[in-house]
Amino acid sequence: MSETVRVRFAPSPTGYLHIGGARTAIFNYLYARHSGGRFLLRIEDTDRRRSRREYEQDILAALAWLGLEWDEEPLRQSARISRHREMVDALLESGAAFRCFVPLEKAERIKQAEMERGGINAFRSPDRELSAKQSQARADAGEPFAIRFRIPTLDVSFHDAVRGTVSTPAHTIDDFILMRRDGSPTYMTAVVCDDSDMGITHVIRGADHITNTPKQVLLYQALAAPVPEFAHVPLILGPDRKRLSKRHGAQALTEYREQGYLPEAVLSYLSTLGWSSGDDRELFTRDQLLENFTLAGINKASAVFDEQKLEWMNAQFMSQQPDERLQQMLRREFARRIMAGEIPHGTGPMLAKAVNVLKTRAHFPIDILDKGRYFFTDPELIEDRKAAKKRLKDPATPDRLEELANRYEKLSGFDEHSSEQALREYADELEVGAGKLIHPTRLAVSGVGSGPSLFAMLGALGKETVMRRLRTLARFLREHGTPPDLGDEDTDPPKLTA
């Protein structure tokens, strides 16, 4: 009871941080913070051929983006090789491990043969019974060897916080390698040594490690070190029910960030993939997660990643965000578009209005810029042929748009309210439904048939802009007819301002 929880996330920098790794990191983080413990990082960079600094940066950046703050300086596994060797030497000394002089090819042949005759028994090195003296002599003579663990005859079992007791018959476990022929420690050696030295109390990792665990438990026991608690979290599968791999599309966390996913949404979604608070909630803030997370809430079965649901969740979080936050997120892309000439200079103040009006109908921040181009620049053409055909067919439309512009011009104060009032009054005078004016006005002002409340748009756009666009469309309709002839599907429609 006295010891505080210490958990670790141990990525190997041989690729970007993916959904699966991120989820494992999240569970570790949540468990640590929930129980007032520490969340540590260990970079497993001992595969020197495949490890890259660039991936390491990506992983750290992704964790930071999710807000998974780690405690203490991350431990680099490659810096601990001499410690790993020490551990293996101690094991050799105690007899828990032995030198195996069997050449690689021969060991493979033995295993192959065993597999062919049914594969009931695991690999047992013929050298496991060599006397210490013989073993030492051959080593001294310069004969190459690997160091293997001597699997005892007792079966192994361990407790898993997710699955309960997991047992494995000892005869199915290989005399696995602790130290390669070239003197480098293997994964099995490194994890146990590091977890033990780091004082890790709970090992929370992917279910693909379940079958490694008995070997590690045996190592802890041989070392007379305390065995940590294990929790193997279900794997995340792709839509094809195969384990999520780097192959299928945008799996890297940083790519989700680029696409405009909010870290809050990703955190919430990933937390509820394979874990549940026990009730029906599924939108969680970080604080709610920290409060509710328990290992007991983790599921056993693997889960399929559903991007559609993530997207929905993103939209949920989007509409809850303060406008300033969204503006902030958009700033860079907004500046880029201005530089690229896609958005006119001086339209910065419109961004706030676009965000405010559009955020509840956007799934991603970028949608606000894409769907809301008309906030910043006059529509150049009517892209929406269907809407044009349906809403601009009345021959009276050009005159009405013109007249509406004139009425707006006379308004002393122009805002959401007064623009609506004036339009409805005019519609009443004409004895037509307000829709007869609303739809053409929407097309005039935005160039598209769908969007936010018209009057919210008018208010945001301001009198001058609205009048200009109304008159532009009126002129265009007089020139191109009602409904306007917009040409073929595959050619661009004519410009509004010729």
Place this chain on the structure above:
RNA sequence: GGCGCGUUCGUUCAGCGGUUAGGACGCCGGCCUCUCACGCCGGAAACACGGGUUCGAGUCCCGUACGCGCUACCA
């Protein structure tokens, strides 16, 4: 092949011996409405199969099937 783990709507998460098997995403229909979203209301949709145990089983046990993982001198 061997060993391990798993199996509730298409997906996800509830259910922890007695429920009309619930919520969410997606899908379909309706309401709201100036359109599109949002929101609200409603609908279709699941306990892999077979044996037990029990008065009673989605819930406990065993088997089968299927899926996934591991089976490296990778991590």
